[in-house]
Each structure stands twice: as structure tokens, then as C-alpha cells.
Amino acid sequence: MLKAYLPVLILVLVAAGFAAFAVVASYLLGQHKPTRVKMAPYECGIASPGYGRTRIPLRYYTVAMLFLLFDLEVVFLYPWAVTFKKLGLFGLVEMMVFIGILLVGYIYVWKKGALEWD
Amino acid sequence: MAVLIAKWVIFVITSLLAIVSSLLMITRRNTIHSALFMILAFVASAILYLLLGCQFMAMIQIIVYAGAVMMLILFVIMMIDLSKEEKLKMKVTRTKIAGVIVSVLFMLALILVMGLNSVKGKLGALSSIGDAKTIGTLLFTKYLLPFEVASILLLAAMVGAVMLSKKKAFGGEDQ
Numbered sequence: 433m434l435k436a437y438l439p440v441l442i443l444v445l446v447a448a449g450f451a452a453f454a455v456v457a458s459y460l461l462g463q464h465k466p467t468r469v470k471m472a473p474y475e476c477g478i479a480s481p482g483y484g485r486t487r488i489p490l491r492y493y494t495v496a497m498l499f500l501l502f503d504l505e506v507v508f509l510y511p512w513a514v515t516f517k518k519l520g521l522f523g524l525v526e527m528m529v530f531i532g533i534l535l536v537g538y539i540y541v542w543k544k545g546a547l548e549w550d
Numbered sequence: 551m552a553v554l555i556a557k558w559v560i561f562v563i564t565s566l567l568a569i570v571s572s573l574l575m576i577t578r579r580n581t582i583h584s585a586l587f588m589i590l591a592f593v594a595s596a597i598l599y600l601l602l603g604c605q606f607m608a609m610i611q612i613i614v615y616a617g618a619v620m621m622l623i624l625f626v627i628m629m630i631d632l633s634k635e636e637k638l639k640m641k642v643t644r645t646k647i648a649g650v651i652v653s654v655l656f657m658l659a660l661i662l663v664m665g666l667n668s669v670k671g672k673l674g675a676l677s678s679i680g681d682a683k684t685i686g687t688l689l690f691t692k693y694l695l696p697f698e699v700a701s702i703l704l705l706a707a708m709v710g711a712v713m714l715s716k717k718k719a720f721g722g723e724d725q
Contacts (some may be wrong), residue, residue, distance in 0.1 A: 435553075437600065441560075443706060457609060463643065465576075469556070483633065486631075487629060487630065487631050488625075488628045488629055490629065490715055491654040492625050492629075493566040493622075493625045493629060493712055493714070493715065494630070494711065494712070494715040494716065495627070496621055496622050496625045497622065497711040497715070498624055498708065499618060499621070499714075500614075500619065500621075500712070501704050501707055501708050502616075503613065503617065503618040504614065504704060505701075505704065507610055507613060508612070508689075508697065510606075510609065510682060511606065511682045511683070511685045511686030511689055511690075512686055512689075512690065513685050514682045514686050515682075515683055515686035515687050515690065518692050519686075519687075522624075522690075523690050525597060525683060525696070526690055526694065526697070527594070528695075528698065529698060529701075530698060530700075530701045531606070531701075533698070533701040533702060533704075533705055534701055534704060534705060534708075536705060537704065537708035537709065538708075540708065540712070541708055541712055544712050544714065546711075546712045546716050
């Protein structure tokens with residue numbers, strides 16, 4: 433069973449190796465002449481004002497919380513999708529009930545304006 | 551034999567990775583660095599689940615913990631201002647000493663209760679129900695009611711999340 437994960441392991445090793453190679457090679461082969469401007473965090477060409485770690489509004493957290501809940505819905509969809517053929521129509525109805533209940537929550541969230549930004 | 555050795559090597563590497571990244575996570579002064587080490591710890595434990603034969607748990611560990619929960623924690627870090635705390639020097643206070651003593655006692659109690667024999671562990675029952683297919687079959691037949699109840703639990707959590715963060719919708723002051 434674990435043999436099926438061998439390609440995943442190889443992919444992880446190749447990815448980690450490539451990342452490490454890129455960093456180490458550029459460190460060893462490149463020239464190092466750091467100036468203040470060069471070392472500044474670069475985003476899109478405009479000099480960044482202030483400290484990078486300012487406090488962000490609570491709204492982001494609301495979206496994050498709602499995302500977590502719908503992510504948990506996906507967790508249930510995963511074993512369902514794997515066994516979909518075996519369960520047949522019964523499984524479909526079950527999942528529709530499950531999604532239906534969560535859809536009520538989604539409509540509630542929408543109507544209460546939790547997805548609005550103002 | 552070769553498979554066993556390979557398994558053992560992967561186990562040793564990932565468990566060391568989990569321990570080291572957990573230690574780095576709680577000792578970093580920069581909270582973003584802690585968060586990154588936490589992802590590493592989650593991924594390492596996902597691999598440990600995989601080695602135990604719990605494929606489904608491993609997937610959940612990555613999707614929910616390393617993905618969604620991690621994002622929640624990152625938003626908490628971004629929401630609070632820690633610039634002062636990050637500059638503080640490590641201080642040994644009485645509370646911290648007491649905390650260390652209590653947690654060591656708690657660990658000893660856990661070891662005593664579980665018994666040193668059971669720490670060795672046996673790979674058996676779990677490995678046969680660990681994959682998504684078996685869990686799916688059980689969840690949508692035998693444990694159908696808990697599954698549907700879970701959706702109501704998620705609904706309640708959704709209402710709670712909106713209630714707590716959108717005071718304006720309930721006639722209060724929004725923040």
C-alpha cells in the first residue's frame with residue numbers, strides 16, 4: 433500500500449532538491465554586493481511605507497472561519513467521492529441532504545452580509 | 551525486508567522532523583517563523599499517519615490542519631500586534647517554572663496511566679480501516695446519522711462565526 437506513495441516521495445525529494453540547489457547555487461556562484469535599496473522588500477516597484485506587520489481588520493478572520501467550515505464540508509466529500517459508485521443513489525441523496533443543510537448556512541451567511549466587505 | 555528498512559528510515563526521519571520542528575515552533579521569537587515550523591510539524595505527522603496505514607487521516611491532516619487551521623492561525627497573528635513582544639528578552643518567571651513542573655508531572659501521569667507497555671504500540675485494527683474507501687463505506691452506511699448531524703454542527707458553527715464577527719447585522723457596532 434505504501435508503495436503507491438513512492439512517486440509522491442520522489443516528487444517531494446525532487447522539489448526539495450531543486451529548491452535547495454537553486455538557493456545554494458545562487459549563493460555560491462553569484463556576486464554579493466548588498467546595498468540598502470537592493471535588500472529592501474520588493475513588491476511592485478514602489479518603495480514600501482511603514483512596518484510590514486500592521487494589524488489587519490477582523491473581516492479577514494470572518495472569511496477565514498467560514499472557509500474552514502466549508503473546508504470541513506470538503507473533508508466529507510472526499511470519502512463520498514471515493515465510494516460514490518458503490519453507494520449509488522442512496523449515497524447521492526445522503527450527500528444532497530448534507531449539502532442542503534450547509535446550503536442553508538451559506539444562504540444565512542450571505543443574507544447576513546458576512547461576505548460583504550463594507 | 552528492504553521495505554521494512556525503508557519504512558523504518560522514513561519513520562525515523564519524519565519523527566525527528568516532527569520533534570525538531572515542534573521545538574523550533576515554540577522557541578521562535580518571530581511568530582510567522584513559528585507558523586511555518588508548525589506547517590512542517592503538521593506535514594511530518596501526516597507522513598507518520600501514512601506510515602501507520604491511516605491514509606484518510608493523513609489527507610485530513612494536510613487539507614484541514616496544514617491548510618485551513620494554519621490559515622486561521624496566520625490571520626490571528628496578523629490581527630494582533632506583537633511587535634513589542636517580539637523584542638522582549640527571554641525571562642524566567644515563577645509562572646513559567648510552575649508551568650514546566652506541572653507539564654512534566656502531567657506527562658509522567660500520562661505515561662503511568664497508559665502503561666509503559668502500550669507506548670510500544672501495535673499496528674492492527676486501524677490499518678485496515680484507514681483508507682478513504684473503508685471510511686466512506688462505514689460513514690455513509692453504519693454511521694449515517696452522525697454524518698448528517700455533523701452538517702448541523704457545521705451550520706451552528708457558521709451561525710456562531712457570523713454572530714460573533716458581524717455585530718452590525720444584529721444591530722450592534724461592527725468592528
